Amino acid sequence: DIQMTQVPSTLSAFVGDRVTVTCRASQSINSWLAWYQQKPGKAPKLLIYKASTLQSGVPPRFSGSGSGTEFTLTISGLQPDDFATYYCQQYNRYRAFSFGGGTKVEI
Amino acid sequence: QVTLRESGPVLVKPTETLTLTCTVSGFSLSNPDIGVTWIRQPPGKALEWLAHIFSNANDKKSYSASLKTRLTIYQVTSTSQVVLTMTNMDPADTATYFCARVEGGDAGGWLDPWGQGTLVTVLS
Numbered sequence: 291d292i293q294m295t296q297v298p299s300t301l302s303a304f305v306g307d308r309v310t311v312t313c314r315a316s317q318s319i320n321s322w323l324a325w326y327q328q329k330p331g332k333a334p335k336l337l338i339y340k341a342s343t344l345q346s347g348v349p350p351r352f353s354g355s356g357s358g359t360e361f362t363l364t365i366s367g368l369q370p371d372d373f374a375t376y377y378c379q380q381y382n383r384y385r386a387f388s389f390g391g392g393t394k395v396e397i
Numbered sequence: 398q399v400t401l402r403e404s405g406p407v408l409v410k411p412t413e414t415l416t417l418t419c420t421v422s423g424f425s426l427s428n429p430d431i432g433v434t435w436i437r438q439p440p441g442k443a444l445e446w447l448a449h450i451f452s453n454a455n456d457k458k459s460y461s462a463s464l465k466t467r468l469t470i471y472q473v474t475s476t477s478q479v480v481l482t483m484t485n486m487d488p489a490d491t492a493t494y495f496c497a498r499v500e501g502g503d504a505g506g507w508l509d510p511w512g513q514g515t516l517v518t519v520l521s
Contacts, residue, residue, distance in 0.1 A: 291462045324507040326444075333495055333514055334444065339507035377444055381499075381506025386459050387434065387446040 292316050292380050296390030303368050303395060311363040311393045313378035318358045324379045325354055325363045327372075328392075334377060338363065365395075373397055399423035401433070401496050401512035408518050409486050415517060419479040419496030426474045429457075432499035433479040434508060435470065437492040445492075449499055450479060488519045 293316040303309050313323065321341040326334035336345045338354040341361055351366045365372055378390040405417035417435070424431055434449035448470040451457040460468050469482045479496060493516045497508035 322504075322506060326508075328444075333497075333511035334508075335511075336507060336509040339501065339505075345509065379444075379446075379508065381501075384459075386461060387449065387506060389436075389444040389446055392443045 291386045292319060292388055294378055294380055294388050294390040296378055296393055298393060299391060300394045300396060302397070304397075305368055305370060307368045309365045309368055309395060311376055311378075311395075313356075313361045313363070313390050315359045315361075315380055319380045319382070321357045322381050323354075323356070323361050324381065325352075326377045326379065327374045328377065329374045337376075368395070399498060399510055401498060401510065403494060403496050403512045403515040405494070405515055405517065407516065408520060411487055411519060411521050413486050415481075415483045415486050415490070417481045417483075417494055417496075417515065417517075419481070419512060421477045421479070421498070424498065426472050426477060426479070430502040430505075432457075433472065434497050434499050435479075435481045436495045436497065436508075437490075438495070438514075439489075439492040447483075447494075448481060451499070486519045490517070491519050492517060 295314045297312050323341045325338040328334040337348050342354045353364045375392050375394045377392050381387050400422050402420050432449050432451040435447040438444050448460045450470045467484045472479045493514040495514045497511040500507050
């Protein structure tokens with residue numbers, strides 16, 4: 291299975307900051323990468339798919355980039371509602387999926 | 398409106414087999430471009446992908462390599478349900494179990510939406 295490494299595991303930031311989370315795949319996954327936001331006690335919510343396509347309804351301060359083995363999630367202008375844990379996920383419907391270990395964004 | 402709802406036991410004993418059901422609405426399991434997946438999350442830990450299914454044909458299912466010998470996934474199209482069984486349960490399998498729709502067709506695999514999750518505790 292493809293291993294996904296996410297860094298950092300925890301990130302402290304202020305409202306208004308620009309923050310970046312990195313996800314690395316153990317082999318090339320083209321652009322088959324999604325990002326999710328999870329708040330305590332809730333199911334994850336899809337933010338970005340195909341590495342850089344913003345899901346409908348997600349604020350444009352969220353953006354994704356990358357291809358191959360290295361990907362980034364950027365939040366430009368952190369808002370109080372953005373303090374949460376973020377996960378990357380690699381996918382290919384013909385094989386196993388996998389998630390990164392998560393990044394907790396703290397105040 | 399697309400929804401998924403997980404159901405199953407809250408408590409299971411070690412060595413027992415867990416059976417979880419994901420009941421979907423707002424889309425059809427007979428659509429070969431849409432799948433359903435199971436993910437779990439132990440308390441305070443990261444998400445772990447378990448299995449996904451696009452049809453009951455064996456080449457349309459995939460399992461986590463580390464859990465493959467313990468998992469079985471299948472769907473019942475007539476009742477809009479996807480079932481996951483996990484054998485030989487252990488306290489380390491205590492987690493919230495989520496199901497989610499797999500989107501994007503042939504080049505897809507992103508998950509949206511998710512069910513609310515169901516907490517399963519393994520305790521003797």
